Amino acid sequence: xxxxxxxxxxxxxxxxxxxxxxxxxxxxxxxxxxxxxxxxxxxxxxxxxxxxxxxxxxxxxxxxxxxxxxxxxxxxxxxxxxxxxxxxxxxxxxxxxxxxxxxxxxxxxxxxxxxxxxxxxxxxx
Numbered sequence: 653x654x655x656x657x658x659x660x661x662x663x664x665x666x667x668x669x670x671x672x673x674x675x676x677x678x679x680x681x682x683x684x685x686x687x688x689x690x691x692x693x694x695x696x697x698x699x700x701x702x703x704x705x706x707x708x709x710x711x712x713x714x715x716x717x718x719x720x721x722x723x724x725x726x727x728x729x730x731x732x733x734x735x736x737x738x739x740x741x742x743x744x745x746x747x748x749x750x751x752x753x754x755x756x757x758x759x760x761x762x763x764x765x766x767x768x769x770x771x772x773x774x775x776x777x
Contacts, residue, residue: 654678654766656748661771664738668775672733674748674768682726685751688733689761690744690773697747699759701733711758716742738775745770 660672676684685704691697701722702711710722719738724731731748749764757763 654684654750656768658748658768658771661773663774666740666775666777668738669736672746674731676729681729686731687749689749690746692744697761702758740775740777743775745772
């Protein structure tokens with residue numbers, strides 16, 4: 653089991669940038685497939701980005717492609733989400749999630765069994 657802690661959220665104007673961090677506990681962090689999800693008020697939690705254990709494979713929801721970038725530093729037990737050109741519709745609570753066993757369903761929130769507490773991102777127009 654890995655405990656996840658997100659940070660880096662905040663209030664930013666449209667067009668601005670934020671970098672979210674998710675730090676995991678334990679010595680096996682590098683073995684976990686990681687993802688970011690987000691949940692806006694009144695909406696379902698949705699997939700944002702995925703990264704494989706080595707960082708070689710990444711995936712993004714279409715709405716953030718070209719603006720967001722996911723990366724990881726296994727030496728620091730941390731995964732990042734760099735968010736550029738932010739839009740008001742990016743406003744949500746952002747969660748990181750971890751899964752130990754590979755699954756082709758990495759976009760499905762049901763595939764993840766470890767979650768952080770979330771960090772709020774608010775983009776003003």
